[in-house]
Amino acid sequence: MGERFVTRGFVGRRDAPGAGGDLRARTPPGQYLTSDFPVLSAGPTPRTDLDRWSFRIEGLVDRPIEWTWDEFLALPARDWVVDISCVTKWTHLDMRWRGVSVDTLLEGVELDPAAAFVIAWCDGDYTTNLPLADVLNGQAFVAYEYDGAPLRPEHGGPARLVVPARYFWKSAKWIRGFRIQAADEPGFWESLGYHNRGDQWLEERYSGD
């Protein structure tokens, strides 16, 4: 996260037209651009054997569903090119991922009418909470490739949630499933003073922002 990763030339020229202006327009308030992919972890990197990995959707669904690693890879996937912003203030434009849309995953279950929130749970006991409305309609996906290669463990591999429209702590690493709930339930950082929604365009860093 040192100075060498900051592309100040683009963010500094306020009246420059063209690409610089486009990059500026894509940088949320209070963020700086980087071409690096910093690693930030709240704990040791879990090493889950792919033979024992699964992704499970449970809670307010007609019947829980669970995919093995091979089954997950067989789900319809697509490439995603998205801008990512971390609450530690870096923004990385055009990050290339491959993964499965949350819409596709939820096609495997029937949601209870009371379903309103998704709790993403992970290896390493991390959780994050999102309203269902924030992850539907192509707004979120579970990624297993980054930049054309399998997602590395330090970046959340074998699979991580990616929610580009929210600060990156919502993009839970080492994800293993969704628990669908009627009631919201603040996750690991949301319960310690970080914003419950985390919209980077509104600078929702801390609760009360």
Place this chain on the structure above:
Amino acid sequence: MTGDREKRMAMDEQLVLDGNAAGGLLAAAYGADVTSWRGRCVHCGTISVVATLRVYVGGPGTVLRCPVCAGVVIRIAETPTGLRLDERGMAELGPGR
């Protein structure tokens, strides 16, 4: 704190430090140097000196984990309205006996 953190981030991909690295932050949270204090991990029962905890500078905040079971024992977040401290994972935290 932030500058040091960023330097360490640039050097280490898997950032693991010991409890002394969080000494300043802990002192701000507790109003005392607590690195020599002891507490019992509520997850596995191990009694550890704070200086031997595993520290993860985990993005938004700082996470201290038990050196034996890796369970979360203390979490600290620096917010504009002050430090947020969660020490529910560490029982009987106090000066060493």
